[in-house]
Amino acid sequence: MTTVQPVQITxxxxxxxxxxxxxxxxxGYIPPDPTEDGFxxxxxxxxxxPAEKRDSWFAASDPNGVGPRLFFQRVPxxxxxxxxxxxxxxVGRGLVGEERLAVLESxxxxxxxxxxxxxxxxxxxGENESCQNMQDIEGNEFCLD
Numbered sequence: 001m002t003t004v005q006p007v008q009i010t011x012x013x014x015x016x017x018x019x020x021x022x023x024x025x026x027x028g029y030i031p032p033d034p035t036e037d038g039f040x041x042x043x044x045x046x047x048x049x050p051a052e053k054r055d056s057w058f059a060a061s062d063p064n065g066v067g068p069r070l071f072f073q074r075v076p077x078x079x080x081x082x083x084x085x086x087x088x089x090x091v092g093r094g095l096v097g098e099e100r101l102a103v104l105e106s107x108x109x110x111x112x113x114x115x116x117x118x119x120x121x122x123x124x125x126g127e128n129e130s131c132q133n134m135q136d137i138e139g140n141e142f143c144l145d
Contacts, residue, residue: 006068007068008068008069008070008071009068009069009070009071009087010070010071010072010073011023011070011071011072011073011140012073012075012079013072013073013074013075013138013140014074014075014078014138015055015074015138016055016056016057016058016072016073016074017042017046017055017058017072018055018137018138019058019072019136019137019138019140020058020059020060020070020072021058022114022115022116022136022137023060023070023072023136024060025114026089026111026114026116026136027060027062027067027070027089028062028063029060029061029062029063029067029070030060030061030063031058031059031060032059032061055074056073056074057071057072057073057074058071058072059071059072060072079138079139079140082141083140083141086140086141086142086143087142087143088131088142088143088145089107089142089143089144089145090145091103091104091107091144091145092104092129092130092131092144092145093145095129096124096129097124100124100129100130101130104121104130104131104132104144105132107132107144108132108134108144111134111144114137115136115137116134116135116136116137117134117135117139118132118133118134119132119133119134119135119141120133121133129145131143131144131145132144
């Protein structure tokens with residue numbers, strides 16, 4: 001019998017804190033607690049680092065301990081092509097038709113207000129329910145599902 005292993009989802013990005021805070025807001029996740037390292041704020045922790053190490057990483061965790069940890073790491077190259085892996089944010093779970101579309105629309109508007117970009121709305125086709133393609137503030141694709 002195999003054991004289920006916990007996973008962490010890692011994002012390569014230009015500005016880890018900016019992208020990480022977007023995902024904290026989008027998912028209700030929380031950043032690391034700086035007091036565990038003896039700092040009062042995340043900014044105080046960041047300023048304690050050498051300039052070249054600032055904004056080199058950020059993390060976000062589910063406050064309930066259910067979802068995977070998200071880790072954001074600075075990389076020198078920019079995003080060039082479509083993601084091969086993306087997150088499906090399950091905002092319309094169990095909903096169909098107009099009710100599902102209304103929830104997808106409401107969440108898309110909320111996320112646009114914090115920097116997301118809306119992509120194609122894929123309408124239900126008899127096999128799959130509707131979903132809204134989106135991009136985060138650095139262009140990483142995700143779906144509202």
